[in-house]
Amino acid sequence: MSRAKRIAKELEDVKKDQLSGVTLEMAEDDDLSHLKGTFLGPPGTPYEGGLFEVDIKIPNEYPFKPPIMKFDTRIYHPNISSQTGAICLDILKDAWTPILTLKSSLISLQSLLQSPEPTDPQDAQVAKIYLSDPKKFAETAANWTKIYAPNENYKPTGKEDYSDFTKLAENQKIINQDIDDCEKYGIDKNTVKIFEDMGFPRDKIIDALRKLNLKHVRIDDDMTQQKVLDEILS
């Protein structure tokens, strides 16, 4: 009912808007629950000049539950799996709200390419290189863009300058070293936050999680949370 109406409206809106560079279409005829979206690689990044395709599955509870998105185009990025295209982005998970749209999600993906979040990586291997060797990272990412995300309509500007992009990586590296035990042990930040909110100190939480060999606990997984609490309190 309202779900179909809303998706149809969203498709229409994207079609009308030529400026954003975002496209949205049904993957198969008359199936509003499976779409394909594309957007352009942001300028000044190694993804410039690429056209990225995203597979979009829309759950029955949409828009109250987020769309399920993954990259069809192979991409080299800390928050996107280089193997499966799975995406790690908060608004596609807990931070989703029904007021967000497919278009706004695609635009969020675009800005994710501009500013990666290496503390919350999807592809740990890629994230490691991003932090340790930003120049090499940018080269590889640019290479992948040329190979996997070619865009016929793109007119090269001539200069390939990713200095802003690599500078960001350098900064993140510094901040990162200061704060993050989570990343060191591969523990999900939001998981730590659940227990921090209960008033437990961070180091105790991380200790307990490490002892139980847990990297991630779902917010609604009371069973596991209780085990962690038992461990913290023991």
Place this chain on the structure above:
Amino acid sequence: MTDDDEYFEDFSDNSSIELSGVDEDVLGNELSSVDISDSGEYEFDDGPGNTDSSSEILYSFYKSRTSGGIPTHRLKYRNIALDDIQKELEKDVKKVQNMLQLDYGKCLNLLLQYSWNEHKMLDMYMNAPNHQDYLLKNGIYEAKFPEDLSRLISTETDENILCGICYCGPTKDEPMNFFSMYGCKHKFCTDCYIQYLKNKNESGSMAIECPFADPKCHLKITIEELNVLSEYNNKMEEKHFYHKKQEECNLLSEEQIKQMYKLDSDSEFEFDEQLDVEDDFNNTVKTKEKMKIDELVYDFHTIIQQREREEIDKKRNRTIISKYWYNIGSRYCTINTKKYKHCPSPDCDNVVQFIGFDSDIVANIEELKRLLMIPLVRCKSNHQFCFGCNETAHAPCPCKVVQLWKIKCEDDSETLNWIQTNTKDCPRCHSLIEKNGGCNHMTCKSCTYNFCWICLGDWTAHRNNYRCDKYVPNEDSDVSKVRESLEKYMFYFNHFNNQRISHDKDKQILEIFENKIKELQINSGVSWIESVFYKECVNALLECRESLKWSYAFLFYIPNCRGKQLIETAQWQLSNKVEQLSRLFEDVEIGDVIKKKPMFLTIKSSMVTAQNVFLETCIDIFADKHTLKDFVQRWNIK
């Protein structure tokens, strides 16, 4: 057999098994309730449930000492409902409300934010340079709510308004209702807001934020505002429900109703249990026995309507607001996990409240666990679970051993896939046989060969009729140690898994059985009360199967020794009774059920006795400090 097995030889000789029935004595001195909230941060002056001292104190085991005189260190507990917790939490909120002079729901949100850590919350509040900013940061709009919050819902006709979620808007002819929180003016249509809250509720969220996202609005909905939408939603659903029911009711013809109740003019009245209106209806009939049929039909309608109203009430118990409180209560139990456990049965509203121990030496759950005791508790709805680990009952296997076993099963699951299949070949004629009941005595349909499901051996070789419980190491084989240990594991796993399968199959058979009982009630006028005994038998049977299942996991970890033999003997007695009862359920002609009631009850009570003896034996074995220490060290149980 390895050398270290000898450690286990050494336990005091208190293992004589006495087949005593129920024990009434309570030897342990009644300790006053032990306060285990040792970390000051989580202490509450007046914990939930404490005020209601009228509810009965229960124990985790049926007697305080085994027949061998070993203390069982029982956990003392009380059954409460999630609602009781809510009542107590409301007191906490009121206390904060008096201090901060804020609306109730705002205080509730603050407490939620700080996981009921009142001191920390107040500390932060008092030290904040600007209270208004502090509250805003926590998603709270300071200004006091007006008297009438129902005005948060407004009926709109302006065609320029559009709901940002469904993209629908009102017209002059078709107005729409919109809702926004008091502190922000982000309006969404009531349908969308309600759906949004229901979805958040389902995922267990509390202090839910406004859906607006550009930029993200962090205002949190209060219980007062939630109530406005919940009430509105109830009204809408009720309307819808009555509308639907009205249609259904009109479809039922008088003839159908008569048939449902077999209302022939000369026959006795008999009633269909399925509709669950029997009792009320029965009473009606008794007082108006000679009433004309059409009058009865009228009465039937009245009863149905009354039931419908109750059904609505029941639904209301899962309204937005009640589900929200359910989540809050459940989370509270998680935070105060030492004191409260929310029953792990799906959607069960019951809570078990820890009171203390019936023991001189045990002061907390950890110490109890170290003694390999299992604090089994039952919620108000009789769901049995372990207070130690919040898993379904797993006696006689200690909590830590359950963990070890689960890990082991996961590790070895690949190689053992074959075991999990539910079919086997007949050992004589090789036709495929599917296990169809819980009993292990199989009879091949093609060649009538009687064999044991577990070992595939001739059934007559199972001397004592139901015996096939013992792992006998193959002394002659010169297979490597690794192989032997795998074989040993497979033996116990096979039995463990077999009990699991039997448990499921028993359940299936019992469902069929239940339907037959219903038929019986209709066809031969057996009253529901007369047949209720079988339910007790069913519950006892399923619980004993669980005990047996876990006993195999436990035995896997106990080295060969005399203690193990004693456990195995007691286990065999239990298993014998379980199979007897299971077989009885499978074989009994449904018409004979009432006639065989004494038989059911006799087997059941001897099964329960066997279970008690079995559990006591397990406790007795580890009463010896050396045995316990060795066991704990061997498996590195902390």
